[in-house]
Amino acid sequence: MACGEYGEGKMTEPNEIIKEILSYFNNKSKNNKLKALVTAGPTREYIDPVRFITNKSSGKQGYAIARSFRDNGFETTLISGETNLSPINGVKFISVKTAEEMFKETLNNLPVDVAVFSAAVADYKIKNFNDEKIKKVENLNLILEKNIDIISHVSKHNELRPKLTIGFAAETNNLYENSLKKLEEKNCDWIIANDVSNKEIGFDSDDNEVSIFYKDNSNEKLNKMNKSLIASEIVKRVITKLN
Numbered sequence: 001m002a003c004g005e006y007g008e009g010k011m012t013e014p015n016e017i018i019k020e021i022l023s024y025f026n027n028k029s030k031n032n033k034l035k036a037l038v039t040a041g042p043t044r045e046y047i048d049p050v051r052f053i054t055n056k057s058s059g060k061q062g063y064a065i066a067r068s069f070r071d072n073g074f075e076t077t078l079i080s081g082e083t084n085l086s087p088i089n090g091v092k093f094i095s096v097k098t099a100e101e102m103f104k105e106t107l108n109n110l111p112v113d114v115a116v117f118s119a120a121v122a123d124y125k126i127k128n129f130n131d132e133k134i135k136k137v138e139n140l141n142l143i144l145e146k147n148i149d150i151i152s153h154v155s156k157h158n159e160l161r162p163k164l165t166i167g168f169a170a171e172t173n174n175l176y177e178n179s180l181k182k183l184e185e186k187n188c189d190w191i192i193a194n195d196v197s198n199k200e201i202g203f204d205s206d207d208n209e210v211s212i213f214y215k216d217n218s219n220e221k222l223n224k225m226n227k228s229l230i231a232s233e234i235v236k237r238v239i240t241k242l243n
């Protein structure tokens with residue numbers, strides 16, 4: 001090896017390597033007229049200029065999906081809340097903080113052929129936002145009001161709706177029933193559900209295990225694997241559906 005280590009080695013047969021390279025470039029050129037949009041990471045809902053409510057989303061699952069769309073030739077936009085991850089080369093990257101900003105940027109970047117909403121968007125925002133840092137008081141009351149539901153808005157307006165609108169469902173219980181309810185209520189084509197009560201999958205883990213619920217009432221489970229592999233499985237299914 002270049003590093004000086006030596007010993008017996010093994011490599012993939014050259015024919016297999018050539019096949020992989022050809023399939024990589026064929027896929028790229030086959031899909032290069034398709035556009036994808038992915039939302040990822042958490043949103044922040046500000047209480048005052050320095051305090052906010054958020055959640056544990058790391059962005060790993062959404063970034064992996066955006067990377068897989070790029071690798072398969074899609075013109076890809078990633079709209080991300082604050083995470084520790086770096087923008088992805090070859091992907092249009094838009095950084096946002098609040099759900100409202102994510103909503104506006106989503107609208108600015110439509111139409112697309114497929115949109116995957118993997119962001120953990122806060123369902124509520126602070127109604128009584130304070131322009132100045134709140135002083136310490138004995139009891140502080142916050143009033144929360146509903147945030148705009150980004151995926152529902154997009155999927156229920158025909159002029160905006162991507163051919164394939166895919167939501168995620170983060171569930172801690174009744175995964176099956178809750179996912180089917182979200183599929184219908186949010187007017188999605190697919191809902192990809194993960195059990196976020198399990199620390200080995202879901203929020204901030206490297207792996208995920210998901211069930212995909214389709215509009216035609218069928219569903220399938222993808223067993224626990226790295227989030228990048230889950231992403232390629234999802235994108236593989238998107239390509240089959242769009243072509």
Ligand code: PMT
Pocket residue numbers: 039041056057058059060061062099117118119120121122123147148149150151152166167168169170171182186194196202203204205
């Ligand atoms: O980021 P990681 O650490 O890798 O974790 C990945 C994940 C667990 C965040 C991801 O796999 C996931 O489940 N994302 C969805 C989280 C979520 O907010 O789920 P929900 O069941 O509350 O929302 C359902 C769907 O509606 C989601 O597609 C969500 O993006 C969308 N939504 C929700 C609220 C809102 N106001 N607007 C929305 O568009």
